[in-house]
Amino acid sequence: MKIIVLVKHVPDAQFDRHLTGEGYTTDRDESILSELDEYALEAALQLAEARGGAKAGNQVIALSMGPSGAVNAIKKALQIGATEGVHLTDDALAGSDAAATSLALAAAIRHLGSDAPVDLVLTGMASTDGETSLVPAQLAERLDLPQVTFASSLEVDGGRLTARRDADTSSETVEAPLPAVVSVTDQINEPRYPNFKGIIAAKRKSITTLSLADIGVNPAQVGHAGSWTSVLSAEERPPRTAGTIITDEGDAGIKLVDFLAAQKLL
Numbered sequence: 001m002k003i004i005v006l007v008k009h010v011p012d013a014q015f016d017r018h019l020t021g022e023g024y025t026t027d028r029d030e031s032i033l034s035e036l037d038e039y040a041l042e043a044a045l046q047l048a049e050a051r052g053g054a055k056a057g058n059q060v061i062a063l064s065m066g067p068s069g070a071v072n073a074i075k076k077a078l079q080i081g082a083t084e085g086v087h088l089t090d091d092a093l094a095g096s097d098a099a100a101t102s103l104a105l106a107a108a109i110r111h112l113g114s115d116a117p118v119d120l121v122l123t124g125m126a127s128t129d130g131e132t133s134l135v136p137a138q139l140a141e142r143l144d145l146p147q148v149t150f151a152s153s154l155e156v157d158g159g160r161l162t163a164r165r166d167a168d169t170s171s172e173t174v175e176a177p178l179p180a181v182v183s184v185t186d187q188i189n190e191p192r193y194p195n196f197k198g199i200i201a202a203k204r205k206s207i208t209t210l211s212l213a214d215i216g217v218n219p220a221q222v223g224h225a226g227s228w229t230s231v232l233s234a235e236e237r238p239p240r241t242a243g244t245i246i247t248d249e250g251d252a253g254i255k256l257v258d259f260l261a262a263q264k265l266l
Contacts, residue, residue: 003047003061004061004112004120005123006040006122007040007062007073008073008124009033009066009073010031010033012031021095023230031073033073033076033077036125036126037123038191039124039189040122041060043188044122054083060082060083061082062077063108064088065087065089065093065096065101065108066093067089070089071085071087080193080194083205085205085206086208087207087208088104088105088210090219092223093222093223094224097227098134099227099228100223102138102142104221104222107215107216108210109139111210118179120178121139121180123136123183124183133183136182137149139181143181145179148165148174148183151165151182151183151184152164159178160177160178161175163175163176166187
């Protein structure tokens with residue numbers, strides 16, 4: 001199988017997020033591989049390993065779009081077990097929204113499938129920065145492929161996949177022919193950690209760098225110019241105010257109920 005996993009370099013949730021520049025783009029100085037993308041990567045590795053792994057010709061390609069720092073997300077994916085990495089980077093991509101991002105990624109996936117067809121494109125359920133969950137569906141539309149979103153389990157048998165989608169009160173099982181685009185939830189598996197062997201092996205794995213020219217995308221189609229949405233203004237989140245302190249003088253329970261009622265929580 002040839003599986004492409006989309007991995008994103010996102011701001012570390014341990015730190016405050018900041019916007020920068022005239023277009024109010026996300027400051028990615030303190031960034032890591034998106035945690036939710038690790039579930040997609042693990043799903044790809046399990047599918048490849050069940051078929052004999054890299055020795056049997058199975059490929060798990062980690063594809064990331066972003067500035068120079070995004071290569072660190074690819075390196076982490078290689079340490080975890082991806083067989084190779086692809087970094088789509090171009091100054092014109094800066095400021096791309098979900099629509100422009102899906103356009104560029106779709107072109108990159110077509111480019112990667114020019115030598116041998118791509119069987120499966122896997123993504124996380126959302127990015128931990130934008131959290132729109134829009135790219136997988138847009139990607140499937142642009143590639144004219146079946147899509148399965150929010151998969152909690154995934155199996156591939158021959159040329160078809162079977163996935164389970166869990167809702168609050170029910171689950172459904174869906175099937176789709178390959179190739180397809182699938183986004184997976186954080187319930188699908190338990191991602192592995194890179195071990196020493198994997199870290200050393202990653203240094204010998206290749207990372208291919210692609211530009212917009214390489215994949216045949218006009219710079220006017222991406223970035224701020226090609227985006228369907230734009231941020232007109234932004235401001236720092238106001239500091240948190242001090243909470244309400246209830247002193248127990250024998251009526252603390254009543255005061256607590258009154259407070260909750262005033263907040264319409266009861």
